[in-house]
Amino acid sequence: MLTAEIKDRFLQQYPMLRELPDEDQAEMLATASLMHVPAGTVLFDEEQSCKGFPLLLSGNIRVIKASPHGRELQLYRVIPGESCILTSSCLLGDTPYHARGIAEQDIEMVVLPASAFHTLLDKHDTFRGYVFHLFSDRLTDLMQLVSAVAFQKLDQRLAILLINKPGPIHATHQALADELGSAREIVSRLLKGFAEQGWVKLGREQIEITDTAALRKFAAL
Amino acid sequence: MLTAEIKDRFLQQYPMLRELPDEDQAEMLATASLMHVPAGTVLFDEEQSCKGFPLLLSGNIRVIKASPHGRELQLYRVIPGESCILTSSCLLGDTPYHARGIAEQDIEMVVLPASAFHTLLDKHDTFRGYVFHLFSDRLTDLMQLVSAVAFQKLDQRLAILLINKPGPIHATHQALADELGSAREIVSRLLKGFAEQGWVKLGREQIEITDTAALRKFAAL
DNA sequence: TTTCCTGTGTGACCATTGTCACAGACAGAC
């Protein structure tokens, strides 16, 4: 059972649920439960099937593929307002996961039982539209990612990654490598190159972009 | 308007449409049209939005990403009974395509107008389930592909590709390279290696697997 | 037959990335 405050934040974050008829909304809220998950938790993993439909309130989920040699590659990130489409995929396709989901920060999420999820999907276009959109976006993301991994050089991918991170970047080289699916040393090496070009300033767990324009030009090349 | 013969084949290929109430089925069939497309045609391309929902009767569609340097990489293949999920993604998300679709053979397909597609989706669970399943499968495929491109060596990917092709393989090295996202010379080189191991016999546009077990073992390594 | 075109074989060479093995550097704990 959710508190009034959580309900508010929940509906704030997922506006399409506000459009449900009152009784359906109430029913949905009645079956939902709130979960707290500490940062670092593995929320799901390969070959593991799923229980409910999670809707994020706060915190991100990193969805990754791990290689047998200990490297990893981030497929995408789930942010509040987005829900994890992989779960939907599981619930709808009855297939197990094929990736690992890790809580990047502490997470608050509302979990709908599978039955409620199906009911919403059957009865309400807006919810359906929302889920389809998520699928659609993920497909697009993944196609983009495949293309990047297959055809782009690492330095460009790194540049793009940096550009798309907001503000002063706080991350270890290892973390960046894990996002790119590469090794820490390579990232260090490339960053050093960027620094020598005067594009970034490096510090411990910190990267400051000093010449966005140049970096962007390099990335777009 | 479809002929009776086409209707039959159509419903044969897409069983979930047979479960529709008669009048809905009739309405759907009334708005559908048959298209023939010769092999090699580009059915859709990046940044190009879409008209209708195609359901394949015969022939395959290769969905690929092309690199700026002329290389290409196959994302997946659409076979009869499957429809092209990318199109759904477009219709549902109003986003343009982000890949290219090429008719691998001559194609027959039934095309539903976007409106009919949406109607079916709204009214019928089975159709909805079908579409969700397609999405789900594609997501899985793509995640698998990303992982392969990022972490597997080309020789293994080639071996897997060969294993999964039925019967005596009839393809140019270039075609294989395009499926893998690599260059022709590399494929030739690797195939030569396989031949030296006695795993395959090579001929012009033809590859015969002579030791499936060894090849499989190598692929699984 | 000769001519072409496409597909394949190949060797030399390069660029990129990955691996390994450390050495320093910094921050927080003690």
Next chain:
DNA sequence: GTCTGTCTGTGACAATGGTCACACAGGAAA
């Protein structure tokens, strides 16, 4: 302060894949 664990810098090296520049083979067309 010292210690300790994490993060980063770095050099040598290997391996994989890609590029280029051809030669050559086989089959279809002229």
